[in-house]
Amino acid sequence: MKLKIKKVSLPKLIGKGYKDYWNFTGRYRVCKGSRASKKSKTTALNFIYRLMKYPGANLLVVRKVFRTLKDSAYTDLRWAIRQLQVDDYWDYKESPLELIYKPTGQKVLFRGLDEPMKLTSITVDVGSLCWCWIEESYEVTKESDFNMLDESIRGQVNGDLFKQITLTLNPWNEGHWIKKRFFDAEPCEDILAKTTNYLCNEFLDESDLRLFERMKAENPRRYRVAGLGEWGISEGLIYENWEEKEFDIQEILNNIPDIESSFGLDFGYTNDPTALFCGLISLSRKEIYVFDELYKKALTNRMIADEITSMGKAKEKIVADSAEPKSIDELYDYGLYRVIPARKGKDSINNGIQFIQGFKIIIHPKCSNFLTEISNYTWDKDKFDKPINKPIDDFNHLMDAMRYALEGFIEGDTFSFD
Structure with a gap:
């Protein structure tokens, strides 16, 4: 040539x-x-x-x-x-x-x-x-x-x-x-x-x-x-009881009697990704298995529905961010008939975090974005550089989606509603 x-x-x-x-x-x-x-x-x-x-x-x-x-x-x-x-x-x-x-x-x-x-x-x-x-x-x-x-x-x-x-x-x-x-x-x-x-x-x-x-x-x-490209710090991590580990989903479903699936969706678009959490939870064993994820920017609601359908999750119950009721309605119109809004209320973030902290989280290696978020999701600090009881507003898209997915498993009067 x-x-x-x-x-x-x-x-x-x-x-x-x-x-x-x-x-x-x-x-x-x-x-x-x-x-x-x-x-x-x-x-x-x-x-x-x-x-x-x-x-x-x-x-x-x-x-x-x-x-x-x-x-x-x-x-x-x-x-x-x-x-x-x-x-x-x-x-x-x-x-x-x-x-x-x-x-x-x-x-x-x-x-x-x-x-x-x-x-x-x-x-x-x-x-x-x-x-x-x-x-x-x-x-x-x-x-x-x-x-x-x-x-x-x-x-x-x-x-x-x-x-x-x-x-x-x-x-x-x-x-x-x-x-x-x-x-x-x-x-x-x-x-x-x-x-x-x-x-x-x-x-x-x-x-x-x-x-x-x-x-x-x-x-x-x-x-x-x-x-500036400086190294981030890991002090003040919100979730510490987790590990990256290969596992077979079918084996988990077959061998843990009370295992249940859970799916949560956090909306994003230009600056933030749309994040879908796909997990399994066992209340008796206090274990959460993270087996798949969606993590993409610039997705319209039609594209979100197409992505979830291509993942084989269209028929699953999906708990989505209730701050976007119009988006939830559109996802329903596009065939996600089991998508429902999250039950947000006073202290719902901290209550959800406290519930999840009681579990061991096992993360499949293919969930690379979940691994990045959970290893950087920390408590925020005040102007004196002291930790406060509030998570940072960062590395939280899949973390929020996980909370939405698992809120139905929280017992008791955990949420209050306006």
């Missing part, structure tokens, strides 16, 4: 703040960054550029849950191809999900940690699998899962190729293994651990910048993490 010469200014396209990251060739390249720090877009541009520069290279892109890749890293890489004006040289496939560089046959492969067998048998036809990108690597809560990926990038590489694993993440919790392994490590030639934030993104407009300024004034805790 004859390549046409096109000139693209990389410094103009990429902007500032990532020169060392772009050029690093050591084993581990790690970038934690705030929202709008352009870390994912820069990484996508870098990999498309590299693949076209190194004919023997192939890339494996990984997230905790496979189904989240299409709307994240896959979309970012396709965006990068368009930005570099090289669309004619790439093929896009969705089954299986992959990108192919037509002149050489090099590939970008996509896998999820929820499909471990597909990770252990990866092969490429051309060159070697020398690079791995773990997008949203905060979701990888087990260091052993990372070690498995690390071991898959092995073997000889030819010429000027190099082996490298790239991790990009939002630094929600300072207790994460990534901090200790890479950011707290002694300096060495094999590790680049970098922090970026929105201040190095010169492509933001005035409205974007005002959003961060409001965050800085109104929610300093969130600004430190989502604005």
Whole structure:
């Protein structure tokens, strides 16, 4: 295939703040960054550029849950191809999900940690699998899962190729293994651990910048993490008795006599996601099993109904946020005939939290957004930095949905109503 010469200014396209990251060739390249720090877009541009520069290279892109890749890293890489004006040289496939560089046959492969067998048998036809990108690597809560990926990038590489694993993440919790392994490590030639934030993104407009300024004034805790890219803290967690664990839903249903299903829905749209909690609860064993989730922004009510139907949950009783009665009515019209409003009332949040705190919560690994929220859902603080009896207004979409789902199991005069 004859390549046409096109000139693209990389410094103009990429902007500032990532020169060392772009050029690093050591084993581990790690970038934690705030929202709008352009870390994912820069990484996508870098990999498309590299693949076209190194004919023997192939890339494996990984997230905790496979189904989240299409709307994240896959979309970012396709965006990068368009930005570099090289669309004619790439093929896009969705089954299986992959990108192919037509002149050489090099590939970008996509896998999820929820499909471990597909990770252990990866092969490429051309060159070697020398690079791995773990997008949203905060979701990888087990260091052993990372070690498995690390071991898959092995073997000889030819010429000027190099082996490298790239991790990009939002630094929600300072207790994460990534901090200790890479950011707290002694300096060495094999590790680049970098922090970026929105201040190095010169492509933001005035409205974007005002959003961060409001965050800085109104929610300093969130600004430190989502604005400046600093590590979040885990002190004051609301739920501590939980674990991430694989389980078979059918076995749970067959072996626990009083197990019951529960579903809760929290509405969102532009800035907040719509969140569906899917769980099982045993009152006798004091256990809650979290087995599935919906977590997406910009969903209309029709789209919410379609998503829930595609998940096979349309016939389930779903307790939804009662603050949006019109949305509940529309979901009913779209075929969710068992959706009902939550019984909100005075102290319902704290009463619901207190009830759930009496249970052990077992979370299936595929529920990555639930894991992120529950490991960051903390008590708020007053102006003197003292904890108060009120949860933060953050990391609470699935947490709220869980409360709605379980409110029917709370005994006694728990709620009061206006």
